Amino acid sequence: MWRQKVSLILIGTGLLAMPVPLPARAPYPADPLQSPMWQAHAKTIFGDDPVRFDPRVKMLYPEVAENQRSFPVALDARGVGQVKRMVIFADLNPIPIAIDYRPEAAEPYVATRIKLDQRTPVRGAVQLADGQWLVAGGWVDAAGGGCSAPPVSRVKGDWATHLGEMRGEAWPMSEDGSSRLRVTFRHPMDTGFVANIPTYNIEELAVKSAAGTVLGEMEIWASVSEDPAITLMPHAKAGDVLTVDARDTNGRAYLARIAVARQSAMPSATPQ
Amino acid sequence: MRVSRRAAVAGILGALPAAALGMTEEYRIDPAVVADGIWMIHGDDAPILPANGGAIANIVIIDTPAGTVLVDSGPSLRYGRALKAVAEKLTGKPVIRVYVTHLHPDHGMGIAAFDPAIVAALPQTIADIARDGRGFSDAMYRILGDWMRGTEIVLPGRRIDQASEDFGGRKVQLMALSGHSAADLAILDEKTGTLIGGDLLFHDRAPSTPTADLARWRESLDALSKTPHKGAIPGHGPFDPSGTQAIMQTRRWIHWLESALTGAVQSGLDMVEAGAIAIPPEFSGMAAARYELQRSVSHLYPGLEAKLLPRVDVPDQ
């Protein structure tokens, strides 16, 4: 019975047809989401590093995917120990990875909005200092078309007028010496899946202190929504000036300076 | 209520959905009298789901000397047909007018069951359905599947450009408002003073904002407050006999929503956090509150960020 079930799953996912090489390492843990792409993505992202599913890592998103082109996600790994890398990915997106973040001197928190091309697992993976990966996530129902629909700015034709506009703000967070940084870009973030529009996206972003120290840096893929919005928690105090330095796939540079406010954030609206 | 033989058989067979048995599911259409010659069919106070066939909007039947008048027509051809049969049986008169209050598919796709020549809407609503109808239709088919079978996008054939319409002595006032969408039709039945608010009014059910302009919505609520009336029929949620409660609740929700989301942007919350903020106890009786808050975050947050976060890009180095 059990055997039968397993082979049904394998047939269902097409994995049975693939040659299975002998594992050079301990196998990845069984995917609680039973995604057909788990093994493949695990291999690409985690390689030979140990992996486990861990509920202390919080992959957060709304109950409904109201907009396939812009689905809010937040990966919160505060409290799991020293984190060196954080990856947000959606198994069944044609561009699975959205963000690959290294919080050098920042709390392990990153939020953004991603495109969803169909119903897919949406996951967050964080790598601890010892190399171990902790993974969390869930299935998200999406009607589809997030990656293959032209961005609104392309439809309206006004993207070039606003390209490079950045908005943002930063607030000091409490005693722990971290801040909360929000930054938004005007950028079409073309996936390359819409006829006659080649891939064009912001691909690198770094947050630096006034002295030029990198507090956090990330690679960004075209599965991040048009007009990207990113929330991070770099270590900085009230009055510090943060620099956000980004580059897109055409080599265009983006630079912003954001002073950390004197007042702490989040007085009025506290998440439940 | 109208239970088809097939649905009755399905009921006997247990909780199996009719679709699973290869049968056609039928809508339950249950008009309740709210005033002399006016019935309301209370939609499911829930999201559009396969379980309710998308029948979430309130529909109104008015018995006039000239014939039966409908306000909104439900989500699908199947609903529109069933509605027509129920309404004509109720009044004993043919449907002579169908008003479409605004562009949203839960209110208007049922007009596929009627002659477009008797279907009336504000000019902007007709233009909006022409623009967005395909997208709405695709989304409805995706969510509802078989419920939508045969439902075509139909444009209302009559543009409302007058302030009232007289049906053999029963006169209704037609108010061209906006805010829930670019064009929202509200209707006042002069005989009974019943106000039919369309989706300008939500009652014990959280308002939805996919096409909202909150400032205009408030102006429209002011206009409805100033219009002398008795009971009010909201677009979603139960009939409001007081006539003031639905207006007040809708106003309070959109006021709270706007100030809460403004506060969220100003406090540095991202969209996930904004969708998780506490909902005040005064809205605890509202159906679908968390659901609509998170949808509203999706609709409104990018605009608020563009308005409230300062420009920080450094001019070309």
Ligand SMILES: [Zn+2]
């Ligand atoms: Zn509506």
